[in-house]
Amino acid sequence: MGAVDLGINGGAIQYEVALEILGQERQPFMAALRAERAKAEPSSALVRYYEARLAALDELQDSLRTSDTAAVVQILDPKNKLFRS
DSSP: OOOOOOOTTHHHHHHHHHHHHHHHHHHHHHHHHHHHHHSSSOOHHHHHHHHHHHHHHHHHHHHOOTTOHHHHHHHHOTTOGGGOO
């Protein structure tokens, strides 16, 4: 997917949208983690998996910069299943 030209602040807008997508990707893992922990006998393997996925998304959100154009383009690509639940 090529980047859409959004004008003078296009890079900043795409960056903000990428951050929003990453935030949305956290939601299913947060819900699954809550549900798993609420079980009488939660699976420690699943809890660790959900926590690891959340930590990875947090790290990406925290370290992503507007200058990370290639990463932003990958996050914005609706066909990229790495960033779409």
